[in-house]
Amino acid sequence: MTNDSARALLRGPLDVLHAGIDEVIRGAEATGVPVERLDFAPPCGGDPARIRMLRRLTGGALGAAIDRANAEALERLLASRPHLVGVGVARDVVPGMRDGLFLHAGPPVDWDRMSGPLRGAVIGGLLLEGLAGTPEQAETLAAAGAVRFEPCHHHDAVGPMAGLITPSMPVWIVEDRADGPRRGARTFCTLNEGLGKVLRYGAYAPEVLERLRWMAAELAPALGEALAARGPIDLKLLLAQALQMGDEGHNRNRAGTSLLFRQLAPALVRLPREREAIAKVLSFIDANDHFFLNLTMPAAKCMLQAAEGVPLASLVTVMARNGTDFGLQVAALPGRWFTGPAQRVRGLYFPGFGEADANPDIGDSAITETAGFGGFAMSAAPAIVQFVGGSAEEALATTRRMRRITTGANPAWAVPALDFAGTPTGIDVRRVEELNLLPVINTGIAHKDPGVGQVGAGLVSPPWTCFHQALEALHAHARERFPQP
Amino acid sequence: MTNDSARALLRGPLDVLHAGIDEVIRGAEATGVPVERLDFAPPCGGDPARIRMLRRLTGGALGAAIDRANAEALERLLASRPHLVGVGVARDVVPGMRDGLFLHAGPPVDWDRMSGPLRGAVIGGLLLEGLAGTPEQAETLAAAGAVRFEPCHHHDAVGPMAGLITPSMPVWIVEDRADGPRRGARTFCTLNEGLGKVLRYGAYAPEVLERLRWMAAELAPALGEALAARGPIDLKLLLAQALQMGDEGHNRNRAGTSLLFRQLAPALVRLPREREAIAKVLSFIDANDHFFLNLTMPAAKCMLQAAEGVPLASLVTVMARNGTDFGLQVAALPGRWFTGPAQRVRGLYFPGFGEADANPDIGDSAITETAGFGGFAMSAAPAIVQFVGGSAEEALATTRRMRRITTGANPAWAVPALDFAGTPTGIDVRRVEELNLLPVINTGIAHKDPGVGQVGAGLVSPPWTCFHQALEALHAHARERFPQP
Numbered sequence: 001m002t003n004d005s006a007r008a009l010l011r012g013p014l015d016v017l018h019a020g021i022d023e024v025i026r027g028a029e030a031t032g033v034p035v036e037r038l039d040f041a042p043p044c045g046g047d048p049a050r051i052r053m054l055r056r057l058t059g060g061a062l063g064a065a066i067d068r069a070n071a072e073a074l075e076r077l078l079a080s081r082p083h084l085v086g087v088g089v090a091r092d093v094v095p096g097m098r099d100g101l102f103l104h105a106g107p108p109v110d111w112d113r114m115s116g117p118l119r120g121a122v123i124g125g126l127l128l129e130g131l132a133g134t135p136e137q138a139e140t141l142a143a144a145g146a147v148r149f150e151p152c153h154h155h156d157a158v159g160p161m162a163g164l165i166t167p168s169m170p171v172w173i174v175e176d177r178a179d180g181p182r183r184g185a186r187t188f189c190t191l192n193e194g195l196g197k198v199l200r201y202g203a204y205a206p207e208v209l210e211r212l213r214w215m216a217a218e219l220a221p222a223l224g225e226a227l228a229a230r231g232p233i234d235l236k237l238l239l240a241q242a243l244q245m246g247d248e249g250h251n252r253n254r255a256g257t258s259l260l261f262r263q264l265a266p267a268l269v270r271l272p273r274e275r276e277a278i279a280k281v282l283s284f285i286d287a288n289d290h291f292f293l294n295l296t297m298p299a300a301k302c303m304l305q306a307a308e309g310v311p312l313a314s315l316v317t318v319m320a321r322n323g324t325d326f327g328l329q330v331a332a333l334p335g336r337w338f339t340g341p342a343q344r345v346r347g348l349y350f351p352g353f354g355e356a357d358a359n360p361d362i363g364d365s366a367i368t369e370t371a372g373f374g375g376f377a378m379s380a381a382p383a384i385v386q387f388v389g390g391s392a393e394e395a396l397a398t399t400r401r402m403r404r405i406t407t408g409a410n411p412a413w414a415v416p417a418l419d420f421a422g423t424p425t426g427i428d429v430r431r432v433e434e435l436n437l438l439p440v441i442n443t444g445i446a447h448k449d450p451g452v453g454q455v456g457a458g459l460v461s462p463p464w465t466c467f468h469q470a471l472e473a474l475h476a477h478a479r480e481r482f483p484q485p
Numbered sequence: 486m487t488n489d490s491a492r493a494l495l496r497g498p499l500d501v502l503h504a505g506i507d508e509v510i511r512g513a514e515a516t517g518v519p520v521e522r523l524d525f526a527p528p529c530g531g532d533p534a535r536i537r538m539l540r541r542l543t544g545g546a547l548g549a550a551i552d553r554a555n556a557e558a559l560e561r562l563l564a565s566r567p568h569l570v571g572v573g574v575a576r577d578v579v580p581g582m583r584d585g586l587f588l589h590a591g592p593p594v595d596w597d598r599m600s601g602p603l604r605g606a607v608i609g610g611l612l613l614e615g616l617a618g619t620p621e622q623a624e625t626l627a628a629a630g631a632v633r634f635e636p637c638h639h640h641d642a643v644g645p646m647a648g649l650i651t652p653s654m655p656v657w658i659v660e661d662r663a664d665g666p667r668r669g670a671r672t673f674c675t676l677n678e679g680l681g682k683v684l685r686y687g688a689y690a691p692e693v694l695e696r697l698r699w700m701a702a703e704l705a706p707a708l709g710e711a712l713a714a715r716g717p718i719d720l721k722l723l724l725a726q727a728l729q730m731g732d733e734g735h736n737r738n739r740a741g742t743s744l745l746f747r748q749l750a751p752a753l754v755r756l757p758r759e760r761e762a763i764a765k766v767l768s769f770i771d772a773n774d775h776f777f778l779n780l781t782m783p784a785a786k787c788m789l790q791a792a793e794g795v796p797l798a799s800l801v802t803v804m805a806r807n808g809t810d811f812g813l814q815v816a817a818l819p820g821r822w823f824t825g826p827a828q829r830v831r832g833l834y835f836p837g838f839g840e841a842d843a844n845p846d847i848g849d850s851a852i853t854e855t856a857g858f859g860g861f862a863m864s865a866a867p868a869i870v871q872f873v874g875g876s877a878e879e880a881l882a883t884t885r886r887m888r889r890i891t892t893g894a895n896p897a898w899a900v901p902a903l904d905f906a907g908t909p910t911g912i913d914v915r916r917v918e919e920l921n922l923l924p925v926i927n928t929g930i931a932h933k934d935p936g937v938g939q940v941g942a943g944l945v946s947p948p949w950t951c952f953h954q955a956l957e958a959l960h961a962h963a964r965e966r967f968p969q970p
Contacts, residue, residue, distance in 0.1 A: 244868050245731040245740050246901065255730050258743035262771045265750045269764040279754040286747045382901035383729055392904045416731065416867035417902050419877045 087224035105163025106322025115323030120202025120450025121162035170220030250374030256292030300371035323362035340463030347458015372425030572709035590648025591807025600808030605687025605935025606647030655705030735859030741777030785856035808847035825948030832943015857910030
């Protein structure tokens with residue numbers, strides 16, 4: 001039984017409520033007395049101080065004020081209209097990007113605490129930028145502090161898995177086209193490299209670097225010119241269609257990739273470029289059903305940035321992992337990280353790999369769940385649940401469960417299997433704590449060693465400590481703004 | 486209550502079973518006696534002779550022999566591997582096609598009994614072939630028997646709506662790649678013209694003919710060359726993917742069109758043709774989410790032809806409409822039509838149109854339901870049920886209901902929302918009669934006047950008389966082959 005049924009029972013007739021030692025219950029059962037067993041977990045991890053904080057943050061005038069703040073944050077998020085407007089070089093377009101700076105997924109982390117796949121990506125980045133001649137040299141340089149590391153999220157950017165962005169890399173440019181103060185705000189993401197040995201999973205073999213060079217020299221300029229010719233693409237609309245076509249926008253992007261391909265191909269063909277070069281671009285996209293992921297992510301980031309900075313709002317605006325730590329941010333306290341250890345992913349492994357090979361959870365891609373799709377739209381993509389041995393019914397149940405920890409739903413993203421209910425959107429830190437219910441994230445699993453790549457896929461949740469810290473910080477923030485008891 | 490629950494009740498305790506006059510029941514209810522009202526309909530339309538025939542065809546050794554025959558027919562259908570192998574001109578590739586012959590959807594029909602949209606298409610065909618200079622001239626010629634009319638189905642072909650195929654039209658060539666005697670068998674369909682004013686809905690304005698001329702001169706050769714360069718496309722596999730992406734393969738083909746587009750684009754770009762010509766081909770496909778329909782139809786025809794000619798088999802192999810008549814064929818009696826009046830479509834109309842504008846049911850596209858998708862895979866495409874004011878739950882219910890009248894399911898076409906159960910496949914005439922349950926067909930609605938076009942979309946079923954005739958013919962056929970009582 002869940003906390004809900006426990007509450008229902010507590011309102012009904014009751015002889016004895018016993019919590020704790022199992023032998024007592026078994027003894028009662030032996031006498032034939034009717035016994036209801038509850039799978040009850042106290043809110044806030046049972047910590048009395050946090051329970052008091054939660055009570056303050058949910059009840060009375062302060063609770064109502066936070067509800068209003070969350071409603072405003074959600075409204076801003078839903079009003080955002082992320083459009084794909086172009087492709088640029090990170091050094092030229094990402095704010096604050098400069099030579100000697102490498103961006104990475106998740107909260108801040110130094111070389112000495114970096115996990116294998118992120119180290120692998122950094123080695124690849126140093127080779128790609130021509131800063132190192134060999135992987136060994138790259139390791140030495142990285143350890144010596146030759147480059148500075150900062151989170152993508154500090155630069156309006158996101159990246160899947162290792163999420164490495166180096167100055168010479170091409171990036172998608174996503175722009176908010178909503179009327180209002182956020183109009184023109186931009187977010188960024190690299191272009192998806194495809195499957196197999198790729199930098200984002202920590203691979204840095206010569207073929208990986210060669211592909212990245214081709215992407216910078218051929219793919220990105222062609223896509224940029226095609227976009228300039230055809231005009232911006234409405235990503236919120238494209239994602240709405242994809243969610244009706246079996247995608248959840250995180251681990252399944254076949255429909256989104258197909259629809260994007262259709263929108264770009266005619267313009268690509270008209271470019272004044274070698275025919276074979278265009279064919280190679282089209283074949284590259286066609287070969288990778290994850291191509292659209294690197295657009296759902298900056299679209300999600302664009303929408304969530306719109307919700308940042310609403311005083312009192314307990315909405316989660318960032319969930320991100322660097323392979324070592326999981327980091328969380330909330331709308332009321334933009335830029336402030338609440339971190340804890342990155343968790344193990346529960347999932348299925350490719351043949352020849354197992355749990356011992358897996359790196360802990362990594363990547364900025366949890367921005368999709370934060371924005372109300374990915375694992376939160378599982379019911380839109382029942383094919384995904386086969387990955388984790390689940391059923392279509394479980395996919396529906398996951399989406400319904402996530403709806404309990406969100407402030408609202410996104411009416412633009414209707415899920416057919418839920419009779420076109422919108423996807424659960426706007427995780428409320430208070431609800432997570434009160435219901436003891438963590439967000440569900442769909443994710444890939446990286447090998448723990450640099451240079452290997454993906455070894456599986458599955459489900460993961462943030463560590464509790466992130467939410468506990470966020471609750472405490474929100475409480476302190478609310479005390480400043482709302483001093484009355 | 487349904488027939489099923491009626492049967493369950495008849496096995497339970499029962500005081501009185503009363504069928505007929507409502508006053509008697511109301512009288513009984515007034516006394517306080519428990520009354521169960523049944524929505525019971527007798528099998529075979531209540532005709533005692535047909536009920537006896539059905540009993541013979543379902544029970545005993547004959548029933549078992551028909552079950553075996555149907556299992557074989559279904560096995561052949563499921564073993565078929567339709568591949569798109571090329572594009573040709575009807576005159577050159579469709580068996581029996583010749584100058585002066587026009588093929589049309591549905592069972593045979595003469596000019597004087599043709600409905601408006603089919604007449605409109607014939608007028609357009611005469612103009613397109615240069616046999617008439619004006620629509621009036623075309624009507625006079627058609628009425629005078631200047632061209633001969635035969636069903637597409639008599640020439641291994643299918644066509645949506647009017648389904649007109651004239652000798653100069655380009656057609657897709659679909660080929661069975663399964664090992665066995667059917668290997669190399671071919672079916673055919675025209676290329677989809679797009680939306681709005683189009684020949685298949687009976688429009689013949691200059692823009693319609695101009696588009697058809699461009700399709701013959703530019704589109705078809707380009708697609709044919711691209712296919713020759715890249716090799717055949719497995720349509721059964723493509724449809725399997727599309728059914729996991731919100732298509733049902735009849736009224737919704739967005740995913741199939743997108744996936745086909747991805748497969749063709751790289752080869753199209755490499756053709757030694759003007760760049761602008763290729764861009765126009767890509768834009769034409771991209772602008773029409775129904776483009777793939779004209780491939781799901783010949784794929785369905787290919788699979789169903791494989792099931793034809795199995796003695797005793799009561800599986801339906803053709804359902805087709807010409808706008809005046811609905812026609813049915815069964816596996817044991819290939820080529821023999823069982824016809825009845827084409828029905829009104831229950832559906833939603835485009836703004837400005839209503840039931841008074843609608844032509845009765847028309848087109849060969851019901852071949853999709855016959856092969857186990859379209860309306861039978863409604864649960865794969867819940868977006869479709871919005872068309873008819875339904876819910877996702879109703880879509881699931883439709884697929885489950887159709888499973889009751891089919892011999893089996895197609896494991897290659899798994900529906901996520903049904904926990905990856907295959908789509909119901911192989912309509913059994915006996916089950917339709919016994920359960921009083923007609924097949925559900927998703928369809929477009931054509932305006933009743935020539936030259937107007939589509940006015941809506943909805944659901945339709947065959948007229949009962951087709952199944953009654955088929956049952957009687959199967960009974961006569963079984964008597965010849967299986968004379969024992």
